[in-house]
Amino acid sequence: MEKCKVTIDGKTIEVEKGITILEAAKKIGIKIPTLCHLDLHDIKMVNKAASCRVCVVEVEGRKNLAPSCSTPVFDGMKVITNSIRALNARKIVLELLLSDHPKECLTCAKSGECELQELAEEFAIRKIEFEGEMSRYRKDYSPSIIRDMDKCVMCRRCETMCNEVQTVGVLSGINRGFNSVVATFFEKNLEDTTCTYCGQCVAVCPTGALTEVDYSWDVINAIANPNKIVIVQTAPAVRAALGEEFGLEPGTSVTGKMVAALKRLGFDYVFDTDFAADLTIMEEASEFLDRLTRFLNGDKSVRLPILTSCCPAWIKFFEHHFPELIDMPSTAKSPQQMFGAIAKSYFADILQVPREKIVVVSVMPCLAKKYEASRPEFKVNGNPDVDISITTRELARLIKQANIDFMSLPEEDFDKPLGESTGAGVIFGVTGGVIEAAVRTAYEWYTGKELRDVEFRQLRSDEGIRTASVNFGGFELNIGISYGLGNARKLLEEIKSGKSNYHAIEIMACPGGCIGGGGQPYHHGNLDIIRARARAIYHEDRHKEIRKSHKNPYIIELYEKYLGKPLSEKSHKLLHTHYFKKVLY
């Protein structure tokens, strides 16, 4: 790497040639403010709009101020980041941005997390000098996401995320000048597009232009209703991130406190989606072994690889983009939906109440789960298996609203029977986890031998697309793993072209898996936070007494008393689903 010397605010450093002023400054502890810029190189996303001009600096010998996020350094370059000229320019840029922005911070869903608000605060903007026309757009409500383009600052991060990382291509900048905005094809509602509701656009939007649909009041109302039994389930990734909302270090697992908080919120039963994850493994591993054995016996009609089906964003993605592969994913429902189905059948029977009396609330790291819960096939006579799906962020708000001092809560345990889970259920929250959990069970079922070391390190990594093989007693099982829908697309193209020799593939829509979901505490561009959450998940697994799904005594009981065996008629009815070919153009 060629080096060069630059001087920034009087400090000289040697850096690689070609990096930006912004990056060079960061190395010596100078934090130049930015707004449109976003560098998530871990997932190969760099938003290079260079449109906001918040980051301008003075470069010696140049007449104009330079945007530091997109100007490369050169040898001998002298930069001043905080000259009066740069400060003035930055302030004017901000004031202009604010002059066409609704001043609604008090009621904005992004308040406290908004990068524009933070800049305005840093710059002590007390008055907006420019009063001009405001651009006005209608709000777009979908089952998961609200688009309020009045608050858009045209950084186009969402567009980069949707098009380049997820390759969904729903969002694009339209019009020009004052009228420009990010929109969908013919400005349709998100609901009428191929949007997967992965929520990754929400995760990177610096302002309140893209936010989740908030159902926290529906939860409060359900709990307050004396005629309802309100059950809550919590996804594995939630416990690894919720603490961040209360100031804890990323990577702090807060399972016990989370359970205690949910009990204090007034839920009648606090259960765990991890239980349903164990159940998912029972069905998915059985389905996989069934396909594999038939395949090895020469049955040409068998479709391999099997694709995991836990991520509703990924499901919607293939329904639109790969309808010809519709019989490849496992038919197993996602853990959220399995839980709902079991809660409103098996558990309703235990309580001896009709399903309508039960309200199932799920706490998810995910925006797509809101949409999934609303899919018509997950209803019985109009009554949904999952009534309300909220995010980690919404749960944090509920806890704060209920005057619960999270930090001083004791650690409590999930209720039984749907709250008991294994380490295999926990790792569903991280990329590679579903397939590792499946392998732990499938290995024992296939070989008839006990699996001593349950940790499959070859399946663990934060690479967005990877392959590994696992020895199944002499038979090499080829596994593909990817997160991010763009990476998933690559694996699917391989399958389509017949080049793939995988037996099983795990796909998740979000960076690092669900721990990087669109409903998690905002990472503000720091993906180390997601890595820390992964460590918390693996830590939790390591400290579980039981680490294989099929050894969960409550799962065994569920099959003995109710379902019979995996893939039985009853299991099929309650735990499996089917997919729909959806239009792309």
Next chain:
Amino acid sequence: MKHVKMESYFSRLESFIDSLEDKKGSLITVLHKAQDIFGYLPEEVQSFVAKKLGIPRSKVYGVVTFYSFFTMTPKGKYPISVCLGTACYVRGAAKLLDEFKRKLEIDIGQTTKDGLFSLDGLRCVGACSLAPVVIIKDKVYGKVTVDMVEKIISEYKALGVV
């Protein structure tokens, strides 16, 4: 537009796209061609282009809305184009354009509600000796004055929609 006609339009556009070597890089060229064929770029046409080029529909829409030379409103039965080249301009084309706007109650790029007229500005058409020039459908009008606008419009109105 009649169904059969639409179909032949789509097949013309399709063979044009199929003849291109670099499909993904030809979006603007393809949209120009599509607008030539259809007269405007409605939703189905943009969808078709996206599908044929293998790019997201939102991208196509983004490009169409970015450039002012693309239009999403169908042209009138009698599209009116006022030349805004230098020669015409100095001889009062801007005033002419204003008169058409006033009389038809539409702006550039729009179409009257009855579908009869649409209005556009043109770059120099090379008939400078006749400046200012107005083209209606295929007919060229030279040395047009503001007073003539009313009469020209009523002639076409008399022809009607058929």
